[in-house]
Amino acid sequence: MGRGRPRSVERRRAILDAAAELALGSQTLPTMDAIATRAGVSRTTLYKWWPSSAAVLLEGLLERFHASIEFDDDLPVRAALTAQVDALVHLLRDTPAGRLLRQLMSASITDAATATALLDQWMEPRRHAAIHHLERGMTIGEIRPGTDTALVVDALFAPAYHRLIWGHAPLDDDLAEHVCALVWPAITT
Amino acid sequence: MGRGRPRSVERRRAILDAAAELALGSQTLPTMDAIATRAGVSRTTLYKWWPSSAAVLLEGLLERFHASIEFDDDLPVRAALTAQVDALVHLLRDTPAGRLLRQLMSASITDAATATALLDQWMEPRRHAAIHHLERGMTIGEIRPGTDTALVVDALFAPAYHRLIWGHAPLDDDLAEHVCALVWPAITT
Amino acid sequence: MGRGRPRSVERRRAILDAAAELALGSQTLPTMDAIATRAGVSRTTLYKWWPSSAAVLLEGLLERFHASIEFDDDLPVRAALTAQVDALVHLLRDTPAGRLLRQLMSASITDAATATALLDQWMEPRRHAAIHHLERGMTIGEIRPGTDTALVVDALFAPAYHRLIWGHAPLDDDLAEHVCALVWPAITT
Amino acid sequence: MGRGRPRSVERRRAILDAAAELALGSQTLPTMDAIATRAGVSRTTLYKWWPSSAAVLLEGLLERFHASIEFDDDLPVRAALTAQVDALVHLLRDTPAGRLLRQLMSASITDAATATALLDQWMEPRRHAAIHHLERGMTIGEIRPGTDTALVVDALFAPAYHRLIWGHAPLDDDLAEHVCALVWPAITT
DNA sequence: GTCTAAACGAGACGGTACGTCGTGTCTTCGG
DNA sequence: CCGAAGACACGACGTACCGTCTCGTTTAGAC
Numbered sequence: 099m100g101r102g103r104p105r106s107v108e109r110r111r112a113i114l115d116a117a118a119e120l121a122l123g124s125q126t127l128p129t130m131d132a133i134a135t136r137a138g139v140s141r142t143t144l145y146k147w148w149p150s151s152a153a154v155l156l157e158g159l160l161e162r163f164h165a166s167i168e169f170d171d172d173l174p175v176r177a178a179l180t181a182q183v184d185a186l187v188h189l190l191r192d193t194p195a196g197r198l199l200r201q202l203m204s205a206s207i208t209d210a211a212t213a214t215a216l217l218d219q220w221m222e223p224r225r226h227a228a229i230h231h232l233e234r235g236m237t238i239g240e241i242r243p244g245t246d247t248a249l250v251v252d253a254l255f256a257p258a259y260h261r262l263i264w265g266h267a268p269l270d271d272d273l274a275e276h277v278c279a280l281v282w283p284a285i286t287t
Numbered sequence: 288m289g290r291g292r293p294r295s296v297e298r299r300r301a302i303l304d305a306a307a308e309l310a311l312g313s314q315t316l317p318t319m320d321a322i323a324t325r326a327g328v329s330r331t332t333l334y335k336w337w338p339s340s341a342a343v344l345l346e347g348l349l350e351r352f353h354a355s356i357e358f359d360d361d362l363p364v365r366a367a368l369t370a371q372v373d374a375l376v377h378l379l380r381d382t383p384a385g386r387l388l389r390q391l392m393s394a395s396i397t398d399a400a401t402a403t404a405l406l407d408q409w410m411e412p413r414r415h416a417a418i419h420h421l422e423r424g425m426t427i428g429e430i431r432p433g434t435d436t437a438l439v440v441d442a443l444f445a446p447a448y449h450r451l452i453w454g455h456a457p458l459d460d461d462l463a464e465h466v467c468a469l470v471w472p473a474i475t476t
Numbered sequence: 477m478g479r480g481r482p483r484s485v486e487r488r489r490a491i492l493d494a495a496a497e498l499a500l501g502s503q504t505l506p507t508m509d510a511i512a513t514r515a516g517v518s519r520t521t522l523y524k525w526w527p528s529s530a531a532v533l534l535e536g537l538l539e540r541f542h543a544s545i546e547f548d549d550d551l552p553v554r555a556a557l558t559a560q561v562d563a564l565v566h567l568l569r570d571t572p573a574g575r576l577l578r579q580l581m582s583a584s585i586t587d588a589a590t591a592t593a594l595l596d597q598w599m600e601p602r603r604h605a606a607i608h609h610l611e612r613g614m615t616i617g618e619i620r621p622g623t624d625t626a627l628v629v630d631a632l633f634a635p636a637y638h639r640l641i642w643g644h645a646p647l648d649d650d651l652a653e654h655v656c657a658l659v660w661p662a663i664t665t
Numbered sequence: 666m667g668r669g670r671p672r673s674v675e676r677r678r679a680i681l682d683a684a685a686e687l688a689l690g691s692q693t694l695p696t697m698d699a700i701a702t703r704a705g706v707s708r709t710t711l712y713k714w715w716p717s718s719a720a721v722l723l724e725g726l727l728e729r730f731h732a733s734i735e736f737d738d739d740l741p742v743r744a745a746l747t748a749q750v751d752a753l754v755h756l757l758r759d760t761p762a763g764r765l766l767r768q769l770m771s772a773s774i775t776d777a778a779t780a781t782a783l784l785d786q787w788m789e790p791r792r793h794a795a796i797h798h799l800e801r802g803m804t805i806g807e808i809r810p811g812t813d814t815a816l817v818v819d820a821l822f823a824p825a826y827h828r829l830i831w832g833h834a835p836l837d838d839d840l841a842e843h844v845c846a847l848v849w850p851a852i853t854t
Numbered sequence: 855g856t857c858t859a860a861a862c863g864a865g866a867c868g869g870t871a872c873g874t875c876g877t878g879t880c881t882t883c884g885g
Numbered sequence: 886c887c888g889a890a891g892a893c894a895c896g897a898c899g900t901a902c903c904g905t906c907t908c909g910t911t912t913a914g915a916c
Binding site (some may be wrong): 504584587591595603625627628633634637638639641645652659661 | 695
């Protein structure tokens, strides 16, 4: 029961914001040092609440963009899937989420903890939403039974992340629709 | 004018090998220090020839796996594409290339030079090979004209890289075939 | 007056004891943190009553060993002085006081407050007792008039402290007697 | 045989000087950080050559004051001893050595390595010189045979160090002579 | 054969960031 | 008013790599 000095919300905010700002202004993950300085907070405080700058960044990312998953069951299946992918494409291209995710993906590869967190809290929710629509489609007979949903989901989402990372091709406005169109004939009844 | 002491091939080998071994035994990129020590070479020599450990790793990777691109025009288009993707899947799963690429992709995100090199020397050749087959297919009327080849190539390859990075689903033996099957109906005439 | 919750004697005891135990088990002064933890007390409480761990240690030391000064005027002067030095030697060698004093002397050098306290409350009482006997000796004609009492006291006590600090020679049982014997011919009539 | 970049003498000098200056301007041992900053040298370099600031200080101290030991066998024994003690008193009072030694003694109490070094390289040489003269005195029949030289040496030197530490009495010009006078009757034949 | 320019080894050095520890202060609640 | 719990800023710690530098020492091929 709330003993001791309560954690300062202002500082938490300052830290999350500082991390995001630094990350957006650079290719590389901000250092704990830099975040602390920018946020006007001591390094000790940082380490007390987060194990790494990636964790700080991730927390800020999730807080800002947690509400970006489409679960509208009234939409036709294809439209729902397209909306999902389209939401992702816009997120990656038009919001800070894209740049932040790039760096978090880099960190994920070398740091297992970040990988787990990012997978569980970012990727999986989106994958599950898509799988949900696919299964709904199978139920109502719009999607071919026996479809490998995991694979379809990867086919839908992977190109967007791929282009985010490599930058070899743009994240077009119609990317989502085209990707869905590419996959749809193979999975519809 | 080959004046002066020529560069030692043995040392170059030792360095490339040391880098690969270290990378395979760890999640993170080896440090220049570690590579030099492992190769029995002075740090000076390393810095003389490569700007970063990622560059060392990349050079070794390309040297080992440059011959892994399928250009056989006698195969039917779909078989040729499947073979391409399948070759990639096996490379990523069954050879050191997978682990090395993971780390190089991480480095690419934060280091523009590595990104450029990896894109130009690893990704593009494979993409071009696939595009070549797609265009061949359009020429012989097997592929629908007007197909967005860049998108199709991403749809074919991205899932494999995606699973390499995230590890959320396995790089199955039949992944290549399934991915091609998923895309094929939408692009064939 | 007497308002509010009175100070807890148990905690004071626990703190003094914890400090002494920690000091005896280490070369270095215990930290405030460690004392608080060991005593099962919050750091706040510590800082409320003592400015430093040296102060805690000193208070405990004085409490335990305040009664160790010989003022028996019935003894002959030389015997009284010898008894004084002997008491000190035994204190330094056979009781916790030795180890505690070592650390307090270390702290005294860098911290003026500790130095003053230790000087006033530990050194001076003992010096005055010795000076008292010397002056008594001068009064009864046993000690040469005009003797530099301050110097003699230093000559008597300093070797013991010196050996405590450096450990280059043992604090023998007969150290006190030998030191007195060394000085006596020069000060007796 | 001198491979690699040779160690910079200037930096070594700058470090030793910086440490001494900082120590003289403060009660407490300088931090490694402060020494590095003051010397215009990186912390890494400091840690490469010395394990602690006490070690830096000690090296500087020994370098400056190694030549302060009197070994003149032509002097009468008592004069030689008095000269020894007098040299020490002047060193402690009139040169930086006094303040530096204070802090080194403090460090010695809590750090075994410093203690050993200081004992071996500062105390022992001086003690041996004094013992040498005492033994010479015994040989020529001026000092009573069977004299406990170790004790006499402590009686001669300890008061000076004692006053250095506590500051309860001054290091007078005639301190050396008085101390010798105090001890002499008991040891001369 | 010698000359010579580059490759190479050894290691010093300045830097930046790391993650931890101890300090002393402050804030909030409960006895 | 005492005390517990704990957040916080600060400063120093000792370490790891980084990239650069300054030497001395090979060594193959040009002369």
